[in-house]
Amino acid sequence: MEVNPSVRVVSRSLRNLSFLLFLAFTGCSGFKEVQITQISGVKILKITDKGIDMEIGMKILNPNHYGFTIYPSSFDINLSGTDLGTAVLNQKEKVNANSEDVHLFQITTTFGKLLQGGLGSVLGLFTNKNAEIEIKGNLKAGRFLYRKSIPIDRKQKAAIDNQSGGSILDLFKK
Numbered sequence: 287m288e289v290n291p292s293v294r295v296v297s298r299s300l301r302n303l304s305f306l307l308f309l310a311f312t313g314c315s316g317f318k319e320v321q322i323t324q325i326s327g328v329k330i331l332k333i334t335d336k337g338i339d340m341e342i343g344m345k346i347l348n349p350n351h352y353g354f355t356i357y358p359s360s361f362d363i364n365l366s367g368t369d370l371g372t373a374v375l376n377q378k379e380k381v382n383a384n385s386e387d388v389h390l391f392q393i394t395t396t397f398g399k400l401l402q403g404g405l406g407s408v409l410g411l412f413t414n415k416n417a418e419i420e421i422k423g424n425l426k427a428g429r430f431l432y433r434k435s436i437p438i439d440r441k442q443k444a445a446i447d448n449q450s451g452g453s454i455l456d457l458f459k460k
Contacts, residue, residue, distance in 0.1 A: 318349040320346065320347065320348050320349075320354075320427065320436050321346070321347045321436075322438050322440055323346070323347050324344070324388075324442070325344055325419055325442055325444045326343035326388050326444070327343045327444055327445045327447065328365070328444050328447070329341040329342075329448075330446065338395045339393075339394050340392075340393055341390050341392050342391050342393060345386060346389055347386045348381050348382065348383065349384065353383045353429070354380075354381055354429040355378050355381070355428060355429065356380075356381060356389075356436075357426040357427065358374070358375055358378070359425045360423060361373055361421055361424065362421070362422045362423055363393075363420070363421055364422075365417050365420075365446075371396040372395065372396055373423075376393070376394065377392065415446060416443055416444070417443070417446050418441065418442065418443055418444075419441070419443075419444045420440070421440050423437075423438055424436060424437055
């Protein structure tokens with residue numbers, strides 16, 4: 287059986303491209319670890335009976351000479367000792383090469399164990415202007431076909447801004 291010459295050329299080109307991508311993302315590229323260096327703030331955008339829509343600013347240090355994209359990911363959020371459940375990052379975000387910039391991520395949390403801590407701890411979350419936020423999980427990042435998980439285990443004080451105009455009490459007014 288004779289193989290069409292154009293199929294051979296395309297196959298060879300794909301093999302060469304795969305080899306070049308492999309070289310770009312292996313040891314010869316000198317990959318340096320990407321880090322989340324700071325949580326710059328939390329904005330509560332919307333409170334519903336399913337969870338909280340919020341925006342979290344994270345300063346990302348990329349010491350590499352190439353940029354990458356952060357893909358939809360999930361992680362656990364704890365605010366002032368209260369578990370807000372699992373946060374889901376729904377959109378992609380581009381990170382530039384050789385940068386340390388703040389990136390704003392819109393996330394949706396599920397309430398999870400929020401109400402187990404009692405109504406007092408829940409109300410305290412939305413009256414404080416500053417709180418200790420803890421984020422644990424992995425951001426999925428990549429470039430072309432290469433994917434990597436960036437571990438996040440960060441705990442620090444951050445400013446809280448309730449942009450929703452409401453409070454957790456709005457959930458009980460139905």
